[in-house]
Amino acid sequence: MVNIRSLDPSASPLDYYGWELRRLREEAGLSQQQVGDIVFCSASLIGQIETAKKVPTRKFSEQLDAALMTGGAFTRLVGLVLKSQLPAWFQPYAEMEAKAACIYSFQAQLVDGLLQTPDYARAVLGARTVDDLDTKVAARMERQRILDRASPPLVWVVMSEAVLHQEIGGRAVMRNQLAHLLAMQEREWLKIQILPFAAGAHAGLPGSFNLLRFEDDPDIVYTEDFVQGHMTADPAAIREGSLRYDHLQAAAFSVEESAALIARVMEERYGDQPAPDGRALA
Incomplete structure (x- = not known):
């Protein structure tokens, strides 16, 4: 096992947290077992x-702050730790996303x-590999904290x-995901539109x-492929x-109309359906 005293606290947020x-x-005179007992x-x-x-x-981290009476230090630090677990190529975008007004x-x-x-994210992130899946899901959920700020960004999703x-994670996961979209739609600064199949060829076909x-900063357009993401502030790309x-x-x-469609798909495609013996299928 690595000796904790050999860790460089400046190496990463995770190293600093452990240090x-x-x-x-x-300093508190507590053993690892004693701290473990306090934070369960x-x-x-x-x-x-x-x-x-x-x-x-x-x-x-919240339990640790209470146990060691740190004044919320670990709760503040864990945000940096979780963001550092995002893919290296995605971190610059996440930083800009957190600063965006719209x-x-x-x-x-x-x-x-x-x-x-969380369940939908787990299914998406675990589609290719389940390595460090809990951490990946936690990092994605951490990004969402910008939506709960006192002054959140305007978010518009098409x-x-x-x-x-596209059934991701099973019917129950999809039903909960669509219900979550409907609940989020109730926030006045968050809007969701659905582009129908009937639209045919459309401006989003490239992806x-x-x-x-x-x-105060220039706008940014972001795209990604299966290898990495791409950000640019080039005026032509923004236009x-x-x-x-x-x-x-x-x-x-x-x-x-989009909310009505989401609700209809949620019930018709992912709602309870009777099994051959008459019992309900979740």
Whole structure:
């Protein structure tokens, strides 16, 4: 096992978190087992976090702050830790997303990451590999905290109707995901439009993309492939992205019509259905 004293606290947010936990625990005169008993986990988990072998959760951090009376230090720090677990190529975008005043998203295949439920995100992120899946899901959920700020960004999402029918994670997961979209739609600064199949050829055929707008900085357009993401503030790209998004919004159902479609698909495709013996299938 790596000796905690050999860790460089400046190496990463995770290393700093583990280094600080060990330091403050020892200052308090507590063993790993004693801290584990207080926060309802094993001494082994405390050791893994202290040696940067395990990524802490937000709940663990809140309990740790209460146990060590740190004034919320670990709760503040865990946000940086979780963001550092995002793919390296995605982190610059996540940082800009958190600063944006307006986020405009077109999604051709999946629910936007800011609107995914934990179970839906788990199914998406685990489609190819289940390595570190809990950490990946936690990092995605951490991104969503910008939606609960006192002054959240305006978020406008246009999604292909195909997103509603692509069954990700099973029927129960999809039903909960669509219910979550309807609940989020109630926020006045968050709008969702569905681009219907009937739209035919449309401006989003090249693929999903996001537009970020800022109070004082240049706009950004973001696209990604299966290898990495691409951000640009090139004026020509911004004009093209803005024009395409305007066309997509015009071709999509209204916000109210979109909510009705989401609710209808949720009930008709993912609602309870009777089994051959008459029992309900979830």
